[in-house]
Amino acid sequence: MTAVAAGAGTPLACRCGTVRLAVHGQPIVAAECHCDSCREAARRLGGLPGAPDVRAANGGVPYVLWRKDRVRFLAGAERLQEFRLTPGSKTRRVVAGCCATPIFTEFESGHWLSLFSSLWPGGTRPAPEIRTMTGDRPSGTVLDASVPNARRHTASFMLRLLAAWVAMGFRVPKVTVAGGTLDA
Numbered sequence: 001m002t003a004v005a006a007g008a009g010t011p012l013a014c015r016c017g018t019v020r021l022a023v024h025g026q027p028i029v030a031a032e033c034h035c036d037s038c039r040e041a042a043r044r045l046g047g048l049p050g051a052p053d054v055r056a057a058n059g060g061v062p063y064v065l066w067r068k069d070r071v072r073f074l075a076g077a078e079r080l081q082e083f084r085l086t087p088g089s090k091t092r093r094v095v096a097g098c099c100a101t102p103i104f105t106e107f108e109s110g111h112w113l114s115l116f117s118s119l120w121p122g123g124t125r126p127a128p129e130i131r132t133m134t135g136d137r138p139s140g141t142v143l144d145a146s147v148p149n150a151r152r153h154t155a156s157f158m159l160r161l162l163a164a165w166v167a168m169g170f171r172v173p174k175v176t177v178a179g180g181t182l183d184a
Helices: 036-046 155-167
Strands: 020-023 029-033 061-067 071-075 080-083 091-096 101-107 112-116 130-132
Touching: 029 155, 036 061, 036 080, 036 091, 036 101, 061 155
Parallel strands: 029 130
Antiparallel strands: 020 071, 029 061, 061 112, 080 091, 091 101, 101 112
16 A cells, blocks of 8 residues: 555645644555445435535545544634444544534544545545445445455554554544534
């Protein structure tokens, strides 16, 4: 897998510009997830009034995975709201409450954030390096061969996550969401 541009010089923001963030260093990986929960969450969040559709044309959800210690919210963090598919879900999606823009997906106890690639302006959007969880995609979904189409998470994908955690000293920074919860 090849590295994608860091985007540190590229402003990342929600659609209305209220929530702004910066990323530093290199991402862990750019991936397109086809798991049932990512696709369902993207569908439900896309149904919010004024919300953008963050899904790829093939139904997957493109993310850029970044170490939590390399993501900084510059403005509007108080507008972030969390959404969980079920009350006990260990995964939360975080949305800008001002304009319903999905910002990131976070796994409980994870050391990274899966930033929605739609935050990058069109010409700077990192292309996926791999598609994951393609075994969950609906039958009839056609995927091109431009990147590997892994049925599950590959060993190299997991090793990249582990290497990032090692580099962080096995820390798991907390990301506070002050805007409450969202029902979608």
